[in-house]
Amino acid sequence: MANSTTLSTGKTFAWGGGKSPFSVSYGKLMMWIFLLSDAFTFSSLLIAYGFIRYSYQAPIANTIIKPLQHVGENFVEEMKKAGLFVQDHWPAPELVFNHFPFIHGMHLPLFFVSLMTFILIFSSVTMVLAVEAGHRMKKDEVANYMLLTIIGGAAFLGCQAWEWATFIHEGARLDYNPFGPRSFAALFFIVTGFHGFHVFSGVVLNVIIYLNVLAGTYEDRGHYEMVEKVGLYWHFVDLVWVFVFTFFYLI
Amino acid sequence: MEHMEHLEHTETPSDMKSQIWKTFWILLGLTVIDIALYFILLSYHSMLKNALFIILGVVKAWYIVGVFMHMKFERKMLMYTIILPMIFVVFLVILMLIEGDFTNKLRW
Structure with a gap:
């Protein structure tokens, strides 16, 4: 307490200067402020989605196809003929996102995005375990958990690349959407693309931190706060995915 | 003033590891509930349903920010x-x- 300002009354003030009133370092505080601004950016995208989604008619109830049922090659065409993919109605996510790698001809609604969600939550856990190991100054543990986090992030990016490829293969473009309203595909590419870009940046940052951990930079510095700061960013990416998932696949 | 007078670090609870895993299971459970609800309420459209999903999202956000991002202890x-x-x-x-x-x- 030697550094805090003391008034003549002898009382110390949190905002008296000379110490952090938030009790966090400058870098961590700035990371929080950055994440707040980033949260606004993502909010604006998701709110745009919500607005456009609700200015169209609700998805038509699907009574034709059940989970695990066989689907043909021309699924999108069939759904168009059956009147489930039309211009006035928002497409039902379960009918759009029903593919799974290596499994062909089966209706697996939302299975793949559930897996992606699981991967991202799990990589968030390994990240926070790395932070926790950092508090105990266990270099090897931090390194291992960082590596697992990087693998999780890369796996998620791979999944997203596959999902984009499938989506494009079915004819979706920034200005064209085979499933119905045109803005559906555009919003999908922009919002998941922007999120994927964040995941990519997160993986790059994680790799840098991982290499620094291996090189013993933080061991020498005496604390693993850099791991915490990157961890904040990584959890934020996971947090955004929670809402992307809610808005795109559930609502 | 020294650059790194490593602040009076806000307390990390000693059972942090078990809290992390508990949070993981809660998040996983909530996601499963989300997906189950999606299929149960598939043909039902109302603002109430959206509110339900958004509230579940906010609960998940609370756990991620609170425990994973350490906000609860700041x-x-x-x-x-x-x-x-x-x-x-x-x-x-x-x-x-x-x-x-x-x-x-x-x-x-």
Whole structure:
């Protein structure tokens, strides 16, 4: 307490200067402020989605196809003929996102995005375990958990690349959407693309931190706060995915 | 003043590891509930359903920010600085969903 300002009354003030009133370092505080601004950016995208989604008619109830049922090659065409993919109605996510790698001809609604969600939550856990190991100054543990986090992030990016490829293969473009309203595909590419870009940046940052951990930079510095700061960013990416998932696949 | 007078670090609870895993299971459970609800309420459309999904999302966000991002253990001052502005976002979400619904009614 030697550094805090003391008034003549002898009382110390949190905002008296000379110490952090938030009790966090400058870098961590700035990371929080950055994440707040980033949260606004993502909010604006998701709110745009919500607005456009609700200015169209609700998805038509699907009574034709059940989970695990066989689907043909021309699924999108069939759904168009059956009147489930039309211009006035928002497409039902379960009918759009029903593919799974290596499994062909089966209706697996939302299975793949559930897996992606699981991967991202799990990589968030390994990240926070790395932070926790950092508090105990266990270099090897931090390194291992960082590596697992990087693998999780890369796996998620791979999944997203596959999902984009499938989506494009079915004819979706920034200005064209085979499933119905045109803005559906555009919003999908922009919002998941922007999120994927964040995941990519997160993986790059994680790799840098991982290499620094291996090189013993933080061991020498005496604390693993850099791991915490990157961890904040990584959890934020996971947090955004929670809402992307809610808005795109559930609502 | 020294550059790194490593602050009076806000306390990390000693059972952090078990808290992390507990949070993981809660998040996983909530996601499973989300997906189950999606299929149960598939042919049912209302603002109430959306509210339900958004609330579940906010609960998940609470656990991620609180435990994973350590916010629960930080100073209250930091918590309010970051979380209070988000209230306006929640307000905007609700406002725009209602407005979108109204646009829909005008169109059809």
